[in-house]
Amino acid sequence: MTESSPPNSPDPDDLLRPAIRKLKPYASARDEFQGTGEVFLDANENPYQSPANRYPDPYQSELKAELRQLKTIPEGQLFIGHGSDEVIDLLYRAYCEPGQDKVLLFPPTYGMYRVSADINAVSILQIPLRQDNFQLDLEAIRPHLHDRTLKLAFVCSPNNPTGNCLDQADILTLAREFPGLVIVDEAYIDFAPEKSLLRLTERPPNLVIMQTLSKAWGLAGLRLGLCIADPRIIRALNKLKPPYNIGSLEQAHALQHLRQPEIQASQVRGLLEQRKWLAAELSKLDKVEAVLPSEANFLLVRFERPLEVYHFLAGKGIIVRDRSRLVPGCLRISVGLPEENQALIYALNQMPHEESVVH
Ligand SMILES: *Cc1c(COP(=O)(O)O)cnc(C)c1O
DSSP states (O other): OOSSOOTTSOOHHHHSOHHHHHOOOOOOHHHHOOSOOSOOOSSOOOSSSTTTTSOOOTTOHHHHHHHHHHHTOOTTOEEEEESHHHHHHHHHHHHOOTTTOEEEEOSSOOTHHHHHHHHTTOEEEEOOOOTTTOOOOHHHHGGGTTOTTEEEEEEESSOTTTOOOOOHHHHHHHHHHOSSEEEEEOTTGGGSGGGOGGGOSSOOTTEEEEEESSSTTOOGGGOEEEEEOOHHHHHHHHHHSOTTOSOHHHHHHHHHHHTOHHHHHHHHHHHHHHHHHHHHHHHTOTTEEEEOOOSSSEEEEEESSHHHHHHHHHHTTOOOEEOTTTSTTEEEEEOOOHHHHHHHHHHHHHSOOGGGOOO
16 A cells, blocks of 8 residues: 555545644653653653553553564554544544544444444445345445535445355445445454455555454454555544544553454354354254354354343343344344354254244
8 A cells, every 4th residue: 555546546534534633732741752761750650550550551552562462563553542533523523524534334234334324424424235135235226426526435244144245346346436435344254264355465545444353352342443445544643633542551461362363263263164053053943044154253143033032031141132124034143152052053942833832
């Protein structure tokens, strides 16, 4: 990725809200002095309670160095948010003028894209994924692409809740024709690493990739979301973010995990095996109409009567996600520990057939 854009690709800096283009960001104590010192009297910290008494590194240099090496990301192209949710919000605030600009969404998909748009008073254009395969419907999308108020488009791959990856050629076509930034949310990509757009050597400068440590890395509680993008986009996000958006304990804890990637890899292998087992077992059940193919750590499962199943399971203490308003008939089931997955299948087998229910 270079900083010069191909002729028809938008310059990310031209897409910025004027207020953000003009913004002079807060300069923290750690911005103003970055060398090594021994006596730090510049940030009004309490000198006791080491190590949490000190403000964290505002740019998470060590953590980024580890991630950049692990994922082969060039310098200046990685941003870390307080979860992907912060990255999503910052993208809206950097690029979408409230009450004026629009975002393009492809339902059924992750709910935060809409919530964050609503919070930021950004109107939403929805073009549903194709019903037959949950892929982008480029024919339906194209007529809208001349709209210059479309600043962002969120593509989720593997998609939550459908579980499939979106076709890479379609995403690149969209990026080529879209007037704003195309954000590809790869929250589940560690379960299908060969499908990551990060592997492309040439990415259009308006293509933004989000990943997270919340899923395959098992660190949802730390709140660490990654954004990999053109340096101009990374600079904009850095300008906008709260100065100390990632705590020092979180940075240290994440580093420890990232330095043992073989543990994550073996957990991912185990979860993929469990997904296969769970899909096979679910398919054997009469009450299951379909188990959708998944490239993530969850299965979208269609039932004849999803709400009955949902409440029956909840009564047994097994909580799944009702997604039937997004995809008719469907519950979303995360792949858990082997014994949890067995408990789910056991419970489903116990569920009475309708005929035997006493009314
Ligand atoms: C779980 C998930 C995330 C992760 O969000 P964090 O804020 O990083 O925990 C992002 N996108 C999608 C589609 C998800 O399902």
